[in-house]
Ligand code: AMP
């Protein structure tokens with residue numbers, strides 16, 4: 093049995109994983125997806141010179157001496173609302189009423205905002221015959237020039253970019269109503285154990301509810317995958333094998349099982365996987381969650397996570413999440429981590445320990461307090477946690493006041509995309 097650090101195990105796992113193929117989807121559904129191809133703009137942004145204010149387009153030269161006491165008076169020769177470009181060529185000493193976003197008429201080189209004129213009308217109103225301008229403007233004032241933001245032909249987004257609302261906005265602006273993104277990983281989820289019943293039942297003597305199927309499905313969704321729940325397999329070789337075959341039939345990109353991979357008498361998962369694939373049982377120097385199995389079933393990468401729910405979830409965060417992010421096309425897969433001051437001592441057995449904690453900013457410092465009992469079955473302290481404080485490999489105790497790193501559980505490298 094190999095003995096690996098968390099980082100070594102992550103490296104060994106990711107050596108087996110690459111980005112999935114692309115698919116083309118509607119831009120409206122692309123939040124949280126990852127671009128499979130670079131995107132080039134088909135137009136300048138803005139596409140044409142336009143006004144950044146409601147006001148009057150003119151030649152700056154014509155109002156060079158204008159002041160509040162001695163306004164310059166200009167005839168108004170055109171009305172140019174947004175979306176309705178005017179064919180006029182503005183003559184020196186004339187003005188055109190213009191709204192925000194409307195195309196600058198030829199001949200004009202500046203805008204005077206309506207607030208700096210004697211036009212008191214607001215909203216739809218008749219075009220005044222002339223306008224008094226109360227201040228001077230420079231050539232270019234309140235004009236947004238074509239291509240200021242983006243040039244036609246410019247690469248605006250690289251392949252591998254995570255699509256946040258900002259990227260969705262830019263994609264709309266450059267005409268990508270359909271986008272080519274990396275396909276979402278399909279993750280088959282298998283719970284094993286004779287003791288398990290589904291959550292809609294009251295567990296009888298010796299039984300417990302199947303927590304891991306729901307916990308891992310939620311994590312798969314959170315990290316951009318499609319969960320394929322396989323249900324519960326009893327502790328029999330044929331039952332586990334039937335579920336694994338169902339994962340293959342459903343086109344799983346990854347299979348994640350929980351429980352059944354330690355050295356207990358009924359731990360059959362590894363035998364079932366090994367029959368048509370390969371499996372290594374690793375002792376990762378991590379707490380919670382020492383036993384971790386990784387391999388493949390009929391060529392599909394396979395994880396065997398520990399059975400205890402908190403162990404299953406925290407090993408998922410450290411090992412399965414990076415695989416999902418890489419499969420989904422991202423190169424950055426690290427969990428956001430900050431430096432915190434621990435407010436109480438945290439003990440460890442020397443394995444890299446992920447302690448459930450509540451982190452908050454107090455007096456300009458990030459402070460961490462344990463969020464409750466740290467047993468690997470104890471969900472209540474995970475519910476009360478917003479972070480995992482890391483006691484490094486080889487360290488037996490962090491004293492109160494020590495500086496440590498904390499993974500922030502709710503600072504997403506992604507959000508829930510569904
Ligand atoms: P095992 O890895 O089979 O030895 O299981 C370790 C612990 O995790 C035992 O207490 C199991 O009852 C528990 N466990 C296993 N699978 C689940 C599950 N799907 N939901 C909740 N607890 C589980």
Ligand code: MG
Nearest residue numbers: 284285351352
């Ligand atoms: Mg079991």
